[in-house]
Amino acid sequence: MSAVRQSSSHSDILSGSIPATLKRMTVPMIFGMIMLMSFNLVDTFFISLLGTKPLAAVSFTFPVTFTIISLAIGLGIGTSAVIAKALGSKNIEEAKFDAFVSLVLAAVLVAMLAGVGYLLMDPIFTLLGADETTLPYIHEYMNVWFFGAVFLITPMIGNSVLRASGDTKTPSMIMGLGGLINAILDPILIFGLGPIPEMGVQGAAIASVVAWAVGVVVIIYLLAVKKRLLSCSSPTQSTWEAVSKIMKIGLPAAGANMLTPIAMAVMTAIVATYGAQAVAAFGVGSRIESIACLVILALSMTLPPFVSQNYGAGNFARVKEAYTRTLRFVLVWQFAIYIVLLLTAHWVSQAFGNEPEVIEIITLFIYTLPLSYGLQGIIILTNSSFNALHKPMNALILSIVRLFVFYIPCAYIGSHIAGLTGLFVGAAIGNLFTAVSAYMWFRKTLNNMQHERLEVQPS
Known part of the structure; x- marks a missing residue:
């Protein structure tokens, strides 16, 4: 039965209606991510009840945790691109072996990176601007988080395998399950219940690790037994050949994704010059951004398998149409989200800020940066589409240009001109410059690839 559904998914991707297929793939991901991101906001809410210092401490951890998550995302991108192309080319057994190798490879690399992070914890967070008042909270959280990082990676890579095969419903259910477990355990472990003692921010980290561990059991069962x-x-490739294929796309993709937390670290350091309240508010703003951009994030997981399978089958016209339609939708959708944020800015700021200054900065964030989220969507989807076309260096260069040519410089200049307001407006302007460049570059690259394919085909 699962083989029939898998075959049907391939057929839809390669020949079905493009809007209908992308909708079928994306809607389940949106619901899964709504649950996951909502539970993450719940996580932030409970931590905020502990006070500004714990909230600021966890905000400091975002760049570091996202570095490891970015490695997982990058390897997931490589996994998805390789497997989807193999499936589009009808190489089923090759795709299955690639999936196995990617799971083992990702676990080893993440364990190594987490180990380095644990050993260098104090120097890293001191460099980010943490002081003696926030470092103890950071240790409570990150000691547990680093230990559980390997449990995080397996469900992420496993979900990439499922999405590459055209199944987005199952990954969304796994994401939702993990988020639900985390949300249930958060208040119990953070504040204590019955015989369970109050653990503070350490409880939030333990709740996450437990949720990830459950995800590991579920995803291994689904991939190995059920599907x-x-x-x-x-029979057709060695382990090293499979590793090379995944790493060829996965490492540049991971590098591109790791640039984001590096940029976040620089932005956090700039924001830290305005005080702990500004860092706490910026951390809340980052969580708000995750929710506001969840449709973009869902599309960044469902568009690449569509692109990769059609690339493997030589259907460049379908790739171009899917890319263009998706960008138009994202621009309209994110503008609507911005209007909603404007209307609810006061309520959101009051919900997550426990000091007047924190509330004021959260409101300022909502008024400025979310206006550019549609442009940010163009950048994210172009980046993921480059990886799907097996052009990982293009994606890496685009990330470098976005963050270190436009985003951070514009934000830094803006902060000198108009403080925090200038910083947020400058970041939005950086998104505008990058989005225009990304769109023009992708269209040119796709046209060149299509012409090259036509030239090598026999007449």
Whole structure:
């Protein structure tokens, strides 16, 4: 039965209605991410009840935790691109072996990176601007988080395998389950209940690790037993060949994703010059951004398998149409989200800020930066589409240009001109410059690839 559904998914991706297919793939992801992101906001809310210092401490952890998550995302992108292209080319056994290798490879690399982070915890967070008042909270949270990082990676890579096969419903359910477990455990472990002692920010980290561990059990069962999408051997390629394929796309993609937390670290350091209240508000703003951009994030997971499978089948016209339609939708959708944020800015700021200054800065954030989220969507989807076309260096260069040519410089200049307001407006202007460049570059690259394919085909 699962084989029939898998075959039907391939057929839809390669020949079905583009809007209908993308909608079918994306809607389940949106619901899964709504649950996951909502529970993350619940996480932030409970931590905010502990006070400004714990909230600021957890805000300091975002760049570091997102560095490891970015490695997982990058390897997931490589996994998805390789497997989806193999499936589009009808190489089913090769795709199964690639899936197995990617799971093992990701676990090893993340464990190594988490180990380095644990050993260098104090120097890293001191460099980010943390002081003696926030470092103890950071240790409570990150000691547990680093230990559980390997449990985070397996469900992420496993979900990439499922999405590459055209199944987005199952990953959304896994994401929702993890978020639900985390949300239930958060208040119990943070504040204590019955025989369970109050653990503060450490409880939030433990809740996350437990949720990830459950996800590991579920995803391994689904891939190995129920859907039979894993194979520990291949008659057509060696382990090193599979590793090379995944790393060729995964490492540049991971590098591109890791630039984001580096940029966040620089932005956090700039914001830290305005005080702990500004850092706390910026951390809340980052969580708000995750919710506001969840449709973009969902599309960044569903558009690449569509692009990769059609690229493997040589359907460049479908790739171009899907890319263009998706960008138009994102611009309209994100503008509507911005209007909603404007109307609810006061309520949102009051909900997550426990000091007048924090509330004021959260409101300022909502009024400025979210206006550019549609442009940010163009950048994110172009980046993921480059990876889907097996052009990881293009994606890496685009990320470098966005963050270190436009985003941070514009934000830094803006902060010198008009303080925090200038910083947020400058970041939005950086998104505008990058979005225009990204769109023009992708269209040119796709046209060149199509012409090259036509030239090598026999007449």
